[in-house]
Amino acid sequence: MWIEIGRVNNMLLTTKEIALKWGVSVTWVTVLCKKGRIEGAIREGNRWYIPEDAKKPEDKRSCKDAPAKVRFRFIDLFAGVGGFHQAMRYLGGECVMAAEINEECKKTYRLNYHTEEKEIRGDVREIDPTTIAPFDVLCAGFPCQPFSKAGAQRGFQDKTRGNLFYTIMDILDAHHEVKFVILENVRNLADKTENWDIITSELTQRNFYITEEPIILSPSDFGIPQIRERVYILGIRKDIRNEKILSNGFIHKTDLQLEKHLKKCKMGDAWTILEDNVDDTYIVSQEQEQMIYAWDEFRIGTGIKVIGFPVWIDSFGVGIDDDNEVFHSQGYDDMPSWKQKFLRHNRKLYLDNRAFIDDWVKKYDMLSKIKLYKKFEWNCGTDVTDIHDCLIQIRQSGIRAKRPTFYPSLVAIVNTPIIWDKNKKHFRKITPREAANLQSFHGGFKFQGTDATQYKQLGNSVNVRILKILGESLFALANNGWDGELDGKAH
DSSP: OOOEEEEEEEEEEEEEHHHHHTSSHHHHHHHHHHTTTTTOEEEEEEEEEEEEEEEOOOOOOSSSSSSSOOOEEEETTTTTTTTTHHHHHTTTTEEEEEOOHHHHHHHHHHHOOOOSSOOOOOOOOOOOGSSSSOEEEEEEOOOOOOOTTTTTOOOOTTTTTTHHHHHHHHHHOOOOTEEEEEEEEEEGGGGGGHHHHHHHHHHHTTTTEEEESOOOOOGBBOOOOOOOEEEEEEEGGGGGGGGTTTTEEEEEEGGGTGGGGGOOOOOGGGGGGGSSSOOOGBOOOOOHHHHHHHHHHHHHHHHHHHOSSSSSSGGGGGTTHHHHHHHHHGGGGGGGGHHHHHHHHHHHHHHHHHHHHHHHHHTTTTTOOOSSEEEEEOOOTTTTTOHHHGGEEEEESEEEEEEETBOOOOOOOOOOEEEEEEOOOOOOOOHHHHHHHTTOOOOOOOSOOHHHHHHHHHHHHHHHHHHHHHHHHHHBBBTTTTOOTTSOOOO
């Protein structure tokens, strides 16, 4: 493409072409264009075009290179693949020690970061706190299983993982120079008062002001298209706090001034994290694509614009005329009221559309051969009319269609979200790189391991952008503020 710029004719390339030329992601190139960091870049509609001879800007997000000025030192506990590390380095931090027990995560961490120590340490319970170099900021996304709804929720009574919080306290006991604490965990941690009381008590005893209430944030609060609520626990040592802001023993959410960063996700924002030139290996199986279209055929065939309840084939009573027989076979009398209502809705749906559904069930042979995909949820209301404009979740139980506003939470045990790829004309999974975009990892971030390993690593990771915002907001509460040195002198 040739476009006249002033008196000079320059060949302009697309963001995709420039990304391939520079060896970076399309997302990063787009961000650089929006920030005005690529000279000569122009915008036409929703597309950016860049001069062929444009100079590649320095990647300020690179984790390999130390920041020009080290403002503080930090440790990265339960480090995973380094979400905390990336955020802290962006803010001018230098990592003096990282600890991670998972070997695959350690490989990815080594590939992207270095610490003052030659090696990433393993189990934090085996670390002698006195062997850790002095540091200013303690970062830890401590294990969430004791508090997660997916687990037994034993909290601090869990003697294997729950007590790792106390390992963090042991490190603080050995390092009185620590000025800030940034902890992350699952949203459910904040639901039990006793858990929060323990955290409050332990950190207060160690001379920290902490957040008065658990800070619960999701990437979707900041315009990142992912619902992923997490609780963040922030602490600042009492003697370095700004007394004009923090005067009553706690950090209030308003003190952090998060409102200036908040941004709601809109329809279509889910597509902003997608990459071009995705490999065919991410296309879903023929069986899965057939089932997506089968349920879309069901939705259209029944003529219901909004199906306000989960549709479940086994609740139809296909071929049975007597309602009582259907209800009895499902154990209706022993069901809670919500499930009884669900069964009645499904039975009525079947009877109102019996001829169509009988043919549909026969066509796809769902009751006899297909053991999966028997449930369908349309969570799009009337905002979406075309299945290709939906986010799809495929589970063993069935298929869920969602608005293209944000993705469900990335976790290690849930199937990868499905989108329609307009270029390939097929449904496909989002890639590990796209999952990394949801967690705000920069475009140059590299992974080790299989796709399954990478999805798991990202599902267990923290959101980099949220940590950047929280870190900067917390540091601004120090008596010298962010512009000054944290302890009044350079490290």
